[in-house]
Amino acid sequence: MTKLAAFQSEWLPKIEQQLKQDLAVASRDSDFSEMMAYAVLNGGKRLRPMLTLAVVVSFGQKITPSILKVATAVEWVHAYSLVHDDLPAMDNDLFRRGKPSVHAQYGEAEAILVGDALLTGAFHVVSSANSTDTENENIAAEELLLLSQMLSYQAGAFGMVIGQVGDMKNHRSEAKNDVNWLLNDVYAPKTAALLGFSAIAGSRLSHLNSVADNCEIAISTTNSALLTFGTDFGMAFQIQDDLDDFDQDNVEKITSLPHLIGIKAASEKRDEYLTHARQTLTDLATQNLTFDRTLLDDFLNFIGDDI
């Protein structure tokens, strides 16, 4: 059993429980709470919150109830993005993970509103993360506010939303047939931005008590390194996803990286990101004696496998 598999078997049920618990009281209308839960509780692997928690553990820190809760906020954002991406005006997907997509199940207007509610709810999760905790394990308000700011940046018109704008052009065959455009203006914001958030959030949450002034620069460097790690991981993850969907994308005439530069070159590009991510872990391990890279290495090793 890899370290990641052991970590998953411990923390996936806890992430699910946190999501379930918050979604059960997510709306004043229980029918609508159920629709929101339908969109989120669909057997996903919770890659994004899992990455946040893995980073915390890699720095030898304890996952408190507040940290667990704040780590799940990004999953609300991810879930809303899938609901909206599946809409008829977007990718027009009737199925998601073998079940009817939200609009197929409940109607288009409801799917728009469920997505809106999940996105809004994500920020409620961040701002109320301390509620389940004993006071001495509370996360400082300054920290939660900064995480809220980073999440809105990476999820909004500097990140995920703008990536979807680019992806729509791909779906409409308006792609620019330009590798740099595809990597920097579609893959980076659409997929890597949220995973970058997950990783830097984990780093920030690992250094809550390191307030000594002489640590500030070191911590800031570490946080940046984790953002880079999460972003590289996200890029590799997206390219692998496109390699897996190559035949399907052919049918739908979507121009993904393998279509643009070939399967071999796309695989090499994926490996470049993985190599860079491993180098970041090496640098981190050199600079931080408390940092254990094993778990994050497993994330990289499983790219292409079912994580």
Add this chain to the structure above:
Amino acid sequence: MTKLAAFQSEWLPKIEQQLKQDLAVASRDSDFSEMMAYAVLNGGKRLRPMLTLAVVVSFGQKITPSILKVATAVEWVHAYSLVHDDLPAMDNDLFRRGKPSVHAQYGEAEAILVGDALLTGAFHVVSSANSTDTENENIAAEELLLLSQMLSYQAGAFGMVIGQVGDMKNHRSEAKNDVNWLLNDVYAPKTAALLGFSAIAGSRLSHLNSVADNCEIAISTTNSALLTFGTDFGMAFQIQDDLDDFDQDNVEKITSLPHLIGIKAASEKRDEYLTHARQTLTDLATQNLTFDRTLLDDFLNFIGDDI
């Protein structure tokens, strides 16, 4: 000139300037920033941020740059809600304030994404409200985090979103023909929740420096009173809106309050909310010697007029 008219002529341009400035850098893609700006900068009266600022002034407090910025966040939320409400799957409106609605102008997928970006951006506005300020006028992180929490509550599946779910039933003639349902499950969340937020935000922002322990209960009571005031104002505002749209709603077969109980009874209901809101101001003026009710009275007096 009423006090409100003078207040508007001073602060409306400043609110517009703040919105314009933040929207100009709202996306990494300047075409998309323009779409977001198109959705927001449409000649609206900025009722919601204006209410927040009016409350601050009513308590004799200064409107700092941070307070101005945080007050505009609710306008991003309001604007996103109009973009999504206008979508073909929702109210299917091709025009908004005499201009093509966002989806009519840019396409349906873009309108969904512009709405998503504005909603996400609202939380960035709250979390970065201090950036323009001198440090000694910064709003405490605890306060901004709490405003973010309240905004997500009032805008999401406990507030505005769930009101739109109810309103969709009205548009589809699935209304329950029940006055209490219409008032409590549609009007209150759809319209009054956001105005309630605006008012309580103004109250909270007026008491940033009142940290003495013996003030806590008094401040909490004052904040609640402003939430009540904003909610009553919102209810009266919505009923007046329905009275104004009576003939149009007839054509579209939308069941609003005047259709359910008649124009006379609906006008009386509106006046009940206004009377209650005025009583709240009377109570506030009795308890708070620094509180000047004139400006907020003007908000109530202008219901039905063009504010």
